[in-house]
Amino acid sequence: MAILSRRSFLAASAQLTAAGMGFGRFGLMNASAQGSGDYRALVCIFLFGGIDAYNLFVPRGNGYAQYASLRQGLAIAQDTLLPVTAKAGAEFGLHPNLSAIHPLFSAGRMGILANVGVLFRPTTREEYRNRATPIPTNLFSHSDQQQQWQTGDFDHFRGTGWGGRTADEIAYMNAPSKFPTSVSLSGNPILLAGSETKPATLQAGSTVTLTGSGGTAFRAERDAALQEIIQIDSGLTMIQRAGESLQDGIDIGKLIQTATAAAPPLATVFPNTGLGRQLSDIAKLIGVRSGLGMRRQIFFASLGGWDTHANQLATHVGLLPQLAEAIAAFYQATEELGVANSVTTFTESEFGRTMQPSAGGGTDHAWGSHHFLFGGAVKGADVYGVYPNLALGGPDDAGSRGSYIPTTSLDQYGATLARWFGVPPASLDSIFPNLANFAVRDLGFLG
Amino acid sequence: MDSNFEHRRVRRALQFLLLACLLSAVATAAVTREEAALFLEEATWGPTPELIERVSLEGKEKFLDEQFAAPATLFPLPGDTQTSMAPYQRLFYQYGVHQPDQLRQRVAFALGQILVVSANTLGKPQQMVPYLNLLRSHAFGNYRDLLMNVSLSPAMGDYLDNVNNQKPNPATNSSANENYAREFLQLFTIGTELLNEDGSVRTDATGQPIPAYTETTVKQLALAFTGWVYAPAPGQPIKQRNPANYSVPMVAYEKSHDQTQKTLLDGYVLPAGRTAYQDLEDAVNHIFNHPNTGPFVCVRLIRNLVTSNPSPAYVQRVTAVFNNNGQGVRGDLAAVVRAILLDPEASSVYGTSEMNRANSGHLKEPVLYVLGVLRALGATVADNNNLNRFASAMGQSVFYPSSVFNYYHLDYQIGDTGVYGPELELHTSSAAIQRANFIASVVDRGLGAGTTVSFDALAALAADPDALIDTLSLRLTHGSLPGEAKAAIRTFVNRTSNPTQRATRAFYLVAASPYGAVSGERSAPPGRRGGDRQRATRMGR
Incomplete structure (x- = not known):
């Protein structure tokens, strides 16, 4: 479970008192103003499989013809696109099956970050092709790129994720709560693994309580005996890990049970889909943030099925409404809870997909992709980053099929989120090891 | 002098006896029950009382020879009208508990986690079943x-x-x-x-x-x-x-x-x-x-x-x-x-x-955990069982891996330890609780239609709590349960004199404990427990 990181706390305090800055408006005053309403949450929705965002966010107007000629049978008809226009004037459209989130864009609650991906430093096509600059290892591999998007480490594995390192920095703000700073509703993601914090790993729609017949007194005795066995130091990794998961479940379950006992139900209705259930549980946890004693939280949810090597059009018709409706409901729930300006939801996915289609009506693994931001703190109704030149074999293509070299890096993306969340600027470089290679450290999409 | 001579003679005789014992052990390839149980954790869906006895008497080689020769249990080919994989999931558990070609089933399942297809996409039995049979047919090819x-x-x-x-x-x-x-x-x-x-x-x-x-x-x-x-x-x-x-x-x-x-x-x-x-x-x-x-x-x-x-x-x-x-x-x-x-x-x-x-052993994946518990108890499983819902709650719905990267990544490492633990990727706090609650359902005979569990045989041992605990430790942890754990169980068992309750109490604590969740871990030799603890992986917390 998350514990107060003494090292982080001391480091942050020293910085605050020495520099009188660092946290910006989250200074010492807020740190001691428990219950003042100071609350922020980051919610990552990981789109497993590598989403073809080039068909979710499509150029309209002048750019459409090139897109359509490259995409051929996979092109989304221009007149069906849901119009979005960047503040600078560039015209785009959302996939018609994203209609549930289209109003969020118009209302300024959604932003789009174009062609972001894993990068050591700004990289040109020539540098990539000549290996004249470091390139993330095993580009185009699902597992490697999922890991890199979550860790920010592109040529080695140090066992922590950028979300976990962010939680390490910020966990002291949740003291003395024993509830973990990060919570996954989808497995054990490396994103949330920290050096000093680790996430609660919950399953959507499932309670974390030991059950069984025999009455309360019997079960209390039984559970005490079980925990006595768990506490034995076996010296064996597998035994200790299995015991830790079980003990965490018991402890976290009790905290949630206590906090939710008197919580009013949410009026917002979530779609009964995998992502809908995950985001619904996240909303419920946010609803009891005071009871849990939380001021900073990082959540992880996911939706898979995006590895559309074939039959992409039909697959998107099935999946995109699930994605959009769950996000729209979640945003509505944050409004209901009065925390819409305090919760920022963002997407990740291991890679984008080739502009050139594959046999079977799909696309293959590529590199950069577009991602989406939601929440009242997002400076919405705008497009951030740089939309690439789509020409196959052109200056932004790593190969010959439209595998676009990211024009914005994951480090810039994550650092913008982490800074809003409250990480001192000086700590961003240890969380995002390649941030220093980019001139812009804050992409400006959060207010 | 004489006594020294006597000593040497006795020692000689003892050495000869020891050698004879060793030779006869080699001839029949007998192994301890603990070693037999460990082997059966690795080679089957879990030790049964009968197999522990057989392997400990006849040895592993003979068991392997029989397993390689055993006919493959294949799934019946679906008719045109069948649309659900659920009947095949039920058969999977039934075969896993009862069919003799245990090693083939284990190896086919392991191969299916390398050469992955998933009913997530191939949802119909007409699509999946020929592939499942292909893996079983070729498991020893x-x-x-x-x-x-x-x-x-x-x-x-x-x-x-x-x-x-x-x-x-x-x-x-x-x-x-x-x-x-x-x-x-x-x-x-x-x-x-x-x-x-x-x-x-x-x-x-x-x-x-x-x-x-x-x-x-x-x-x-x-x-x-x-x-x-x-x-x-x-x-x-x-x-x-x-x-x-x-x-x-x-x-x-x-x-x-x-x-x-x-x-x-x-x-x-x-x-x-x-x-x-x-x-x-x-x-x-x-x-x-x-x-x-x-x-x-x-x-x-x-x-x-x-x-x-x-x-x-x-x-x-x-x-x-x-x-x-x-x-x-x-x-x-x-x-x-x-x-x-x-x-x-x-x-x-x-x-x-x-x-x-x-860093020895591995977390039993949910399917192995469920099957192992049932085999250890001598459960009877029919083709209308509901067992997959328990494994599914623990993170593994059989035939439905989330992607071609399997139910879990086969090279998943534990945090920053550099230690591999693929099955641990599934082992969320929720999943860990679900394991214990599955054991509670076994105790309450609440596994639904098609699965019958009896604690009568264990209850017959209940007059001797140590024998009861040792029996469960052998079947569920190849005898690796440490003394402190046994002591905690004994205390809880001794609070009742009802034989069935004694049996279910001991069973719950062994099976739901971390020792029941792990396969193949190696404890230190008796008297050396914790002797090389300094080599244990640092627990990042």
Whole structure:
């Protein structure tokens, strides 16, 4: 479970008192103003499989013809696109099956970050092709790129994720709560693994309580005996890990049970889909943030099925409404809870997909992709980053099929989120090891 | 003097007796019950009381010989009207508890986690069942033949989009589909980095791993794999698009096959102008013969059956058998499985000096956990059982891995420890609670229709709590339960005199404890508990 990181706390305090800055408006005053309403949450929705965002966010107007000629049978008809226009004037459209989130864009609650991906430093096509600059290892591999998007480490594995390192920095703000700073509703993601914090790993729609017949007194005795066995130091990794998961479940379950006992139900209705259930549980946890004693939280949810090597059009018709409706409901729930300006939801996915289609009506693994931001703190109704030149074999293509070299890096993306969340600027470089290679450290999409 | 002489004589006699005992032990290959139980954790869906006795008396070799000879339990082929995989999930558990071809079922399930297809996409039994039977039929065959059969399987063709894959078509700006080619390299054969025979990663002069293939290899292999379509109905012509047909292998449609020259690994060339089958077979043979394939596949099988963290020497010994079964044959899976299970690192209850005992064993995946508990209790499971819902709540719905990367990543590492623990990727706090609650359901006889559990036999031991606890420890933890745990259980057991309640109390605490959740971990020899604890992995917390 998350514990107060003494090292982080001391480091942050020293910085605050020495520099009188660092946290910006989250200074010492807020740190001691428990219950003042100071609350922020980051919610990552990981789109497993590598989403073809080039068909979710499509150029309209002048750019459409090139897109359509490259995409051929996979092109989304221009007149069906849901119009979005960047503040600078560039015209785009959302996939018609994203209609549930289209109003969020118009209302300024959604932003789009174009062609972001894993990068050591700004990289040109020539540098990539000549290996004249470091390139993330095993580009185009699902597992490697999922890991890199979550860790920010592109040529080695140090066992922590950028979300976990962010939680390490910020966990002291949740003291003395024993509830973990990060919570996954989808497995054990490396994103949330920290050096000093680790996430609660919950399953959507499932309670974390030991059950069984025999009455309360019997079960209390039984559970005490079980925990006595768990506490034995076996010296064996597998035994200790299995015991830790079980003990965490018991402890976290009790905290949630206590906090939710008197919580009013949410009026917002979530779609009964995998992502809908995950985001619904996240909303419920946010609803009891005071009871849990939380001021900073990082959540992880996911939706898979995006590895559309074939039959992409039909697959998107099935999946995109699930994605959009769950996000729209979640945003509505944050409004209901009065925390819409305090919760920022963002997407990740291991890679984008080739502009050139594959046999079977799909696309293959590529590199950069577009991602989406939601929440009242997002400076919405705008497009951030740089939309690439789509020409196959052109200056932004790593190969010959439209595998676009990211024009914005994951480090810039994550650092913008982490800074809003409250990480001192000086700590961003240890969380995002390649941030220093980019001139812009804050992409400006959060207010 | 005389007494010294007597002493020597007695010692001689004792030595002779000891030697005789050892010789007779070798002759009958008898092993301790603990070692038999450990072996059965690795070679079956879990020890049963009967098998522990048999293996401890007759030895492991005899058991393995019987297992290799046992007829395969195959799934009945579905009729045209069946639409759900649920009946096959039920059969999976029924077969797992009762059918004698235990090792074949285990190995087929392990192979199915390397050569993955999923009912997430292939939701109908007509799609999945022939593939499941293919894995069972070939579990003790040759890995090359399995790769060929998998490559021609319409289920795999559908799952990784190689069915109807075509050569590039400039008119539609369409390229050959790379999905099967990429995962064939990354997941089925060689992996992303060059390996040594002991499974360790080869590095270049600067200490960096060496990529096993490039994007160009993927694209070239994708071209080699083009031209396969569903087999048409008898008498119908082969076309680019035929009705889906999962019951027989895919067939070549040469017009869609790319006939250009392709270059694969290490400059190996598939010449221009050849048929789809020639390219496929030569590509499969070429990659099967790559030095990575042995260690890559062997490490994955060892992780599934024995331990998440085999020593390099163990991997090397098994790889050597993969590379040559002793008769010049490469890829003999029966020989590989025998080498995995009879290796000292799989066999020794207290571990060997070359292994890192602290990181031994592996978390039982939910399916193995559920089946192991039921087999230990001698449960009866019929074809209307509801067991998959329990494994599913623990994170593993059988036949439904989330992607081609399996139910869990086979190279998942535990946080920042550098220790592998693939099954732990599934082991969320929720999943851990669900395991304990499954055990509570067993105790409450609440497993639903089709599963019958009795505690009568255990209750008969309840007058002697130590015997009861030792029996459960043997069946569920190959006797590895430490003394402190036994003491805690004894205290809880002794608070009632009701024999059935004693039995269920002891069962709950052994099965729901971390010791019941893990397979194949090696405790220190008695009296040395914790002796090498300093080698245990740091627990990041």
